Amino acid sequence: MESLPIVIQILSLIGALGFMYFITRLIVMGKLREEYSFIWIACTIILIVFSIWRKGLEQISLALGVFYPPSLIFLAAIFAIIIFLVHLSVVNSKMQQSVKELTHEIAFLRKELAELRQNEPPVSVDMPLVTEP
Numbered sequence: 001m002e003s004l005p006i007v008i009q010i011l012s013l014i015g016a017l018g019f020m021y022f023i024t025r026l027i028v029m030g031k032l033r034e035e036y037s038f039i040w041i042a043c044t045i046i047l048i049v050f051s052i053w054r055k056g057l058e059q060i061s062l063a064l065g066v067f068y069p070p071s072l073i074f075l076a077a078i079f080a081i082i083i084f085l086v087h088l089s090v091v092n093s094k095m096q097q098s099v100k101e102l103t104h105e106i107a108f109l110r111k112e113l114a115e116l117r118q119n120e121p122p123v124s125v126d127m128p129l130v131t132e133p
Contacts, residue, residue, distance in 0.1 A: 009051055016047040039084065 023040045026032035061069040
């Protein structure tokens with residue numbers, strides 16, 4: 001029965017390293033921005049540390065007064081998700097404001113272009129575009 005925790009430890013280490021590879025590939029392909037990659041890399045490093053350091057979660061949970069160590073993982077994950085969602089909400093709000101400003105700018109430019117086209121004299125096909133001396 002002692003081999004079961006070692007198997008779980010190896011599987012969790014392989015899973016964490018696989019996730020690190022996945023995040024690295026997303027960064028290289030340009031599908032994940034660097035500012036968000038730091039969060040995922042930090043989470044993956046934490047997973048790797050706890051995969052290697054078997055008693056670490058128990059020691060940290062005892063120090064914090066948590067009686068069931070796996071619940072500490074869920075508490076930390078929920079806390080991290082809430083912080084990440086607030087961050088994404090702020091980014092989304094900034095982008096909505098930028099889209100609104102760009103939409104206004106395009107509308108003003110279209111109006112100005114329409115006014116310039118109305119005030120321009122019509123160009124005849126027969127008129128030469130370049131005058132020769």
